Amino acid sequence: MTVVMSKHSGTASARLRADYMRIKRDPVPYVTAEPLPSNILEWHYVVEGPEESPYEGGYYHGKLVFPMEYPFRPPSIYMITPSGRFKTNTRLCLSISDFHPDTWNPAWSVATILTGLLSFMLEKSPTFGSIETTDYEKRQLSQQSLSFNLKDKVFTELFPEITEMIRAKLVRRVKEGAAADKTSGIVNHKDTGNSSSKDNGASK
Template sequence: MNSKRVNTTATARLKQDYMRIMKDPVPYVRALPLPSNILEWHYIVRGPEKSPYEGGIYHGKLVFPRQFPFKPPSIYMITPNGRFKCNTRLCLSISDFHPDTWNPAWSVSTILTGLLSFMLEKDPTLGSIETSDYTKRQLAAQSGSFNLSDSVFCDLFPDVAEEIKEEQQRRAEELRQSTNHGAIGQRSHSNDGQNPADNENQGLIGSALANIFVIVGLAAFAYTVKYVLKSIVE
């Protein structure tokens, strides 16, 4: 009976937190429970601007105990990010590693706000890793492709999955156009900036000018010879 009562309390509280987070979303964060299990929530964090995570979309999960809100959840990050190990319980003051610091008044919004705050810091903890900002930016650029390979991510966040696909298509189109322009530029340089028709036309013009110069030269020579002969006769 007691176990059923506690489970009902956890369910009621999580439903309340869901309504709250839908009405008042956490900046850079979205979260919702699995349709089949309200004790398992999945979230996505968008990398804030001017941070090494900018442009990244990071998927993770919260696993709540049946005794929630009297006991804290486990927190996992699934998408490679350069700050936390993947699929590993994270040791945070808001996670089940520290039940002594947990406050039952904290909600899902509080947990995710704390997670984002810790993600932007550099303090080490169990489950964290050290990487360069360059590595974090590289992982941010690759996060979309990684998330699309996760069926849970695609099922829970179909609009975000579609957003990632559209962005990939846009980048592919930009790359294709850039490659085509580069190929055209190379062909242009190989012809000194002219197409074959222009070269042919210039060749004909050059030949005509050469013939004119020859005719003018012969006329001048004939006139000179005539003048010399006339001078000798006189």
């Protein structure tokens, strides 16, 4: 029994290393993925919200937990960052997840899984682990996702480049907000001044 498990584990590790090299050569659009340095069976991914979608501007962190029998059995799929599409930290029922081992194809790779996840995220079909929210709510969550992810130690350690990008965006957002407030204050001051001038003119 131990020998069989060890064999499966070795097969899974070899396949996942090959999948990793393939992803580095040919990245999945809008998705970045990294295995835990301490456990190649647990991968973390980040979906960058595609343009012209309710998720635009957001970064969505999740994880894939592979069985030792991979690629002959599918992984569990989780979303960690609130997205308005999926429950957080809940196994998702997708055709590419461990909810459907009967439809799983061993030829599918990590890239296939991530592509399928993004595709389903952009749809509105319900499934176990999905939730219904308005596009407005999804856009609000996309803005909140940046600061949410910075509080996650695993996220910041596995994705340092994305972390720096998010920090830069948050700094820019604060500066733009301050500039907008300043502009608004100038406009309001002018309006108040014009109103006072009109009042003085009327009193004369």
